[in-house]
Amino acid sequence: MTITRRRFIKTLGAASALSLGGTPFLALGANRQIVIIGGGIGGTTAARQIRLIDPTIDVTLIEPKQHYYTCFMSNEVLCGKRKLSSIRFDYTGLKALDINVIHDKATHITPNRQKITTKGGKTLSYDRCIIAPGIDFKWESIDGFDEKTARIFPHAWQAGQQTEILQKQLGSMPNGGTVIITPPSGPMRAPHAPYERASQIAHYLKQHKSRSKVLIFDAKIAFPQQALFFQAWEKLFGYGTHSSLIEWYGGPDYALIRLDTASHTIITVAGDRHTGDILNIIPAQQAGHIAATAGLTDTSGWCPVDLHTFESTQHKGIHIIGDACIANPMQKLGSAANSQAKACAAAVTSLLNGRAPGPAVFTDVAYSTMGEAYTFSTVGTYRLAKGSNSLTRVAGGSTPSDASATHLKREAAYAESWFNNLTKDTFG
Amino acid sequence: MKPDYHQYWQPTVFIIGLIFSTLSGNSSAATSDNSNIRLLAGGCNICHGPDGISSGPAIPSIAGLSGEYLRSTLEGFKSGEIPSTSMGRIVKAYNSDELQALAAHYSGRPFINARQPYNPKQAKRGEKLHEQYCEKCHARGGQSVDDDAGRLAGQWRPYLIWALKDFRSGQRIAGKKMQQRLDKLYIRKGKAGFSALLHYYASQKQ
Numbered sequence A: 001m002t003i004t005r006r007r008f009i010k011t012l013g014a015a016s017a018l019s020l021g022g023t024p025f026l027a028l029g030a031n032r033q034i035v036i037i038g039g040g041i042g043g044t045t046a047a048r049q050i051r052l053i054d055p056t057i058d059v060t061l062i063e064p065k066q067h068y069y070t071c072f073m074s075n076e077v078l079c080g081k082r083k084l085s086s087i088r089f090d091y092t093g094l095k096a097l098d099i100n101v102i103h104d105k106a107t108h109i110t111p112n113r114q115k116i117t118t119k120g121g122k123t124l125s126y127d128r129c130i131i132a133p134g135i136d137f138k139w140e141s142i143d144g145f146d147e148k149t150a151r152i153f154p155h156a157w158q159a160g161q162q163t164e165i166l167q168k169q170l171g172s173m174p175n176g177g178t179v180i181i182t183p184p185s186g187p188m189r190a191p192h193a194p195y196e197r198a199s200q201i202a203h204y205l206k207q208h209k210s211r212s213k214v215l216i217f218d219a220k221i222a223f224p225q226q227a228l229f230f231q232a233w234e235k236l237f238g239y240g241t242h243s244s245l246i247e248w249y250g251g252p253d254y255a256l257i258r259l260d261t262a263s264h265t266i267i268t269v270a271g272d273r274h275t276g277d278i279l280n281i282i283p284a285q286q287a288g289h290i291a292a293t294a295g296l297t298d299t300s301g302w303c304p305v306d307l308h309t310f311e312s313t314q315h316k317g318i319h320i321i322g323d324a325c326i327a328n329p330m331q332k333l334g335s336a337a338n339s340q341a342k343a344c345a346a347a348v349t350s351l352l353n354g355r356a357p358g359p360a361v362f363t364d365v366a367y368s369t370m371g372e373a374y375t376f377s378t379v380g381t382y383r384l385a386k387g388s389n390s391l392t393r394v395a396g397g398s399t400p401s402d403a404s405a406t407h408l409k410r411e412a413a414y415a416e417s418w419f420n421n422l423t424k425d426t427f428g
Numbered sequence B: 001m002k003p004d005y006h007q008y009w010q011p012t013v014f015i016i017g018l019i020f021s022t023l024s025g026n027s028s029a030a031t032s033d034n035s036n037i038r039l040l041a042g043g044c045n046i047c048h049g050p051d052g053i054s055s056g057p058a059i060p061s062i063a064g065l066s067g068e069y070l071r072s073t074l075e076g077f078k079s080g081e082i083p084s085t086s087m088g089r090i091v092k093a094y095n096s097d098e099l100q101a102l103a104a105h106y107s108g109r110p111f112i113n114a115r116q117p118y119n120p121k122q123a124k125r126g127e128k129l130h131e132q133y134c135e136k137c138h139a140r141g142g143q144s145v146d147d148d149a150g151r152l153a154g155q156w157r158p159y160l161i162w163a164l165k166d167f168r169s170g171q172r173i174a175g176k177k178m179q180q181r182l183d184k185l186y187i188r189k190g191k192a193g194f195s196a197l198l199h200y201y202a203s204q205k206q
Helices: A005-020 A024-028 A041-053 A092-096 A161-172 A193-208 A226-237 A289-293 A334-352 A405-427 B006-024 B035-048 B067-079 B087-093 B096-107 B120-133 B157-169 B176-203
Strands: A033-037 A058-062 A100-102 A106-110 A115-118 A123-125 A128-131 A135-137 A178-182 A213-218 A246-250 A256-260 A265-268 A273-275 A278-281 A285-287 A318-320 A361-371 A374-384 A391-398
Touching: A033 A041, A033 A123, A041 A058, A041 A092, A041 A128, A041 A334, A041 A405, A106 A128, A106 A289, A128 A334, A161 A278, A178 A193, A193 A213, A193 A226, A193 A246, A193 A361, A226 A361, A226 A374, A256 A278, A285 A289, A318 A334, A334 A361, A334 A405, A334 B035, A361 A405, A361 B035, A374 A405, A374 B087, A391 B087, A405 B035, B035 B096, B067 B087, B067 B096, B120 B176, B157 B176
Parallel strands: A033 A058, A033 A128, A058 A100, A128 A318, A178 A213, A178 A278, A213 A246
Antiparallel strands: A106 A115, A115 A123, A135 A285, A256 A265, A265 A273, A361 A374, A374 A391
């Protein structure tokens, strides 16, 4: 292995920084190490941002997959508006920044020894560890449903192969068929997205299989931007009429408890049975698996953190960002993960350089596309109140219900640009 | 996970490092303390792209624009004077000092021309119209941001189409001179004139 000029300059910077600190001999050891687990939006953004803030820190990203498929815009794949390849990203942008990307699965973290072990048998040491493990499913919450069954009854709540399965099922479903979507109770990734999905599927059915229906059996009694969704469904899909393409039933009675795979039937808490050609079963969620095995989750199944740094309140030196952490009232969204990753990257580099982390401003953005030239958005900007560990939404809001057709059309175009820019900002 | 060339290099690096740190007199050469503005601007980049360079096509690049243009535009979104879809909702989170800091930050970043399709024939015609109607304030073919002119050359065309529409409809208020020039151009050349103009700006790649 030859030393690159870049690496040399980098090392030089580290040595000079440390030599002034009065502990020059420490500089003779290795560079400071940040290891990031998870190559989704949060982990990838964190890796990039740390490199941009302080090139003297070694950054390693552990991610088993070669590609990442964004969940945002994956509903547009279902209706055929986008190709699956348009939501696929890889790690060449990170590698170009001299970030060490290891395609392996992190299996264990030992917080008191600051070590990570991988499935491939590697052991990595870190000064700070950031985990962005995304979500895991509570398979046990639905009797008869598991990871294997999900290949036939896709959740499509992690994009990629699951998206493709659902898209293919829609393509081969006969006209007059029924699509059932079952949103879960509890905190979840992209809480507005089941309803955007229903809209995108209805948009597809309206054009190609207009005698079909989308039925939503929802464990929740209400959902985000409900009024805007209902308004769009009324305008576009006849919602509320006998011939509506979408029907929504929500409340604890409608929660799914059992799946009968043989008859394509869901059974709700109330004991009702509903049969569909396609069952899009979205199970209840919790923080990605490694968070629980490393002892970073609380009884809610999510990770409590100090929101100034995203450091775990349960284990020092480990930071959790993205869907897995508790950062209410921010939503579990790609944009939120990107925003948290930036704050975390700044905090972690500050801590390693002996400085106090600066005050962060957080942003999340969700677009919901209903059909052609009909998109609405919800944005939020959040700050930490001084001396507290809670976020306050200081600005934001949704598209107004009286928005003009021009407004909705522009939001549709902005959604496309937002996708381009968010992914560029994340993957490089 | 790391090659152990450190063993060879670190002593040398350490000595050079000492010289380097003595010369520079500042240990944070590699970690210049721009972290606060970075934290403030992080949210902007989610929609406007890294360092304010938009991958487009509907959201504009905001790097390299005039600081005062950016500041007054942000304030305009905040007050509602400039129409928007989401900007008005987002920008309320920032006080005037922060908007000023954000404007200065993006103003100091380099603008990069958008790579986008254009019609060469229209662009040629647009160049002449630009000379005649716009060059006086939007100098150097619309590249200049002097005197707080908005950047036209190399900006995303779909964004400029809508900005122009808003100026024409009166939803966004242009300065008196700009309004007169837009009116004159419209009376003489119609919509085709505007279209040609925007193809000219899209054609500028340098």
